[in-house]
Amino acid sequence: xxxxxxxxxxxxxxxxxxxxxxxxxxxxxxxxxxxxxxxxxxxxxxxxxxxxxxxxxxxxxxxxxxxxxxxxxxxxxxxxxxxxxxxxxxxxxxxxxxxxxxxxxxxxxxxxxxxxxxxxxxxxxxxxxxxxxxxxxxxxxxxxxxxxxxxxxxxxxxxxxxxxxxxxxxxxxxxxxxxxxxxxxxxxxxxxxxxxxxxxxxxxx
Numbered sequence: 439x440x441x442x443x444x445x446x447x448x449x450x451x452x453x454x455x456x457x458x459x460x461x462x463x464x465x466x467x468x469x470x471x472x473x474x475x476x477x478x479x480x481x482x483x484x485x486x487x488x489x490x491x492x493x494x495x496x497x498x499x500x501x502x503x504x505x506x507x508x509x510x511x512x513x514x515x516x517x518x519x520x521x522x523x524x525x526x527x528x529x530x531x532x533x534x535x536x537x538x539x540x541x542x543x544x545x546x547x548x549x550x551x552x553x554x555x556x557x558x559x560x561x562x563x564x565x566x567x568x569x570x571x572x573x574x575x576x577x578x579x580x581x582x583x584x585x586x587x588x589x590x591x592x593x594x595x596x597x598x599x600x601x602x603x604x605x606x607x608x609x610x611x612x613x614x615x616x617x618x619x620x621x622x623x624x625x626x627x628x629x630x631x632x633x634x635x636x637x638x639x640x641x642x643x
Contacts, residue, residue: 441499448490449499455485456555456567456595458507462487463556463631465507482556482631484565517551517634520599522590524548524639526610528578532592535575543611544639546573552597552635557627562601562619564629571595581607588614590637597637612637 478491
């Protein structure tokens, strides 16, 4: 663990893996709820957690270095189910990278249980982990100028769903009508760090 000062009231805590970042994020939230930590924002990323609005960063940094961070225990709440049509234009390429027929990509992906590791890139976009390491895929050599909203995509160890149309270089394996970000909903984001997610295959129509 490495703790870095960011400005006058923020700390960036760097760790060595996504699992450690998830565990640290969960522990920071727990300690804040228990009154043991004061921070306005606690934001996880791939291998770090940002604490913003910290009144005494130096003292908190010393305390952090001595904490024992327990592993994340999966939450008992039900998984968020996202219906998906496995009709993405990159499905054949992903199948070739995995060394399986295209229909097997659908089976493997839908059989996994995912967890939101962190959010970013665009409002409502979650970086989901859950596929075994051997199914990691590279980003496209040439990103698309416009990826349709609702595209289900893979990049590296992550699965994600584009909440809106935007440029992107992830491998597109499917699509969904599920709304990831809705200003009229409370909270607006369907996905939050720590949430469990399952993809449910539906027929294209």
